[in-house]
Amino acid sequence: MNGAQRLERVTVVVVDDEPSSRESLTMMLEAEGARVVAARDAEEGVEAVLSRTPDAVICDLDLPAMDGFYLIQRLRDDEIRSNRAPAVAVAITGHTDEAYRLRSIGEGFQHFMRKPAQPERLIALLADAVGERAAS
Known part of the structure; x- marks a missing residue:
């Protein structure tokens, strides 16, 4: 870290x-x-x-009861209905199977990371993606 806060004013769920x-x-x-x-x-x-319309969402795919795919579907449906720019969405999972990555992208996540998240990679990805989202 260079002392600059790369995610200042960014809301992340x-x-x-x-x-x-x-x-x-x-x-x-x-x-x-x-x-x-x-x-x-x-x-x-x-x-x-x-309720918060975040800039970004980081979501585990394996969750109790309803999984991360349920969450991304609900988010994307709400964004379409509200005519809002899509939040940056990162699927995060312990699964190493390529099918999980492909399904997550197909269901509405833009990015996929395996656990444990590499901090520098995740921060850089979010900073870049949120910056691109704001510029468009």
Whole structure:
């Protein structure tokens, strides 16, 4: 880090049922200036994305009850109905199967990362993608 907060004024919803993963992502993003809303399951995540219209969403694919694919479908449907620019969406998972990456992109995530997230890579990806979104 060079002291600059690359995610200043960026709202990010983090959805992960694993407390340590959710907390580490939250701390990492907040250290870069992001306003983070953390959710432990898809239902909480849907509520957060629909009520806050975030700049970005980081969502685990394997969640209890409803998975990350449910969340991204609800988010994308709401963005279309509200005529809003799509939030940057990153699927994050422990799965190494290429089918998960392909499905996540097909369902509406723009980016895919395997756990554990590499902090520098994730921050750079979000900063670039949110910057591009704001410029368009």
